[in-house]
Amino acid sequence: EPEVTQTPSHQVTQMGQEVILRCVPISNHLYFYWYRQILGQKVEFLVSFYNNEISEKSEIFDDQFSVERPDGSNFTLKIRSTKLEDSAMYFCAIGTSGSADTQYFGPGTRLTVL
Amino acid sequence: AQSVTQLGSHVSVSEGALVLLRCNYSSSVPPYLFWYVQYPNQGLQLLLKYTTGATLVKGINGFEAEFKKSETSFHLTKPSAHMSDAAEYFCAVSMTAGNKLTFGGGTRVLVKP
Numbered sequence: 001e002p003e004v005t006q007t008p009s010h011q012v013t014q015m016g017q018e019v020i021l022r023c024v025p026i027s028n029h030l031y032f033y034w035y036r037q038i039l040g041q042k043v044e045f046l047v048s049f050y051n052n053e054i055s056e057k058s059e060i061f062d063d064q065f066s067v068e069r070p071d072g073s074n075f076t077l078k079i080r081s082t083k084l085e086d087s088a089m090y091f092c093a094i095g096t097s098g099s100a101d102t103q104y105f106g107p108g109t110r111l112t113v114l
Numbered sequence: 115a116q117s118v119t120q121l122g123s124h125v126s127v128s129e130g131a132l133v134l135l136r137c138n139y140s141s142s143v144p145p146y147l148f149w150y151v152q153y154p155n156q157g158l159q160l161l162l163k164y165t166t167g168a169t170l171v172k173g174i175n176g177f178e179a180e181f182k183k184s185e186t187s188f189h190l191t192k193p194s195a196h197m198s199d200a201a202e203y204f205c206a207v208s209m210t211a212g213n214k215l216t217f218g219g220g221t222r223v224l225v226k227p
Contacts, residue, residue: 001159031212035215042218042220043158043204043206043217043220045215045216048212048213050212055212056213091157091158093158093215101146101163101165101208101210101212102148102160103215105150105157105158105159106157108156108157
């Protein structure tokens with residue numbers, strides 16, 4: 001199973017601040033995803049990223065959110081101006097070229113907005 | 115839009131008893147189907163998946179699931195529960211390879227000694 005790490009494991013921020021969550025796949029992958037899980041709720045899809053561009057995004061993924069692969073390795077999710085309701089666990093997932101039908105998840109970043 | 119329903123948000127089983135977790139999906143075409151497990155304070159780990167071929171799929175830790183197209187179901191079973199099976203289990207579907215996953219609400223499994 002491909003290894004995916006996420007940093008930080010826990011981020012506490014003030015409402016209105018910008019946060020950047022990072023996903024670091026250990027080897028080269030083609031498909032990248034962000035999901036979030038608000039406490040007590042379902043895991044929700046945010047965005048998928050393929051071939052260096054967004055391939056699909058949910059209605060949650062509004063103008064406050066952005067994604068990029070700044071150095072061809074890390075995959076980041078930026079929230080420009082955090083809201084209280086952004087507090088959630090954020091999971092990065094990757095899909096490999098040899099197994100595009102399967103997504104492997106990182107351990108998550110717990111974001112707390114105060 | 116796809117939806118996934120997991121019947122029972124909490125399931126309690128005795129150690130050694132059968133574990134049965136139910137998952138139904140709504141889709142006009144057979145999707146790709148997955149079960150993930152989440153242990154406390156950890157990420158989602160893939161248990162097993164169905165894409166094509168044999169409808170009974172085996173996964174890690176003794177779990178298996180059967181895809182039944184006529185019932186639009188993908189129930190997860192394990193013949194004999196172990197204390198280490200205590201976790202939350204998520205059923206998920208995607209329509210094609212590389213497509214987003216749609217998750218069910220999750221079922222938390224408690225194993226009693």
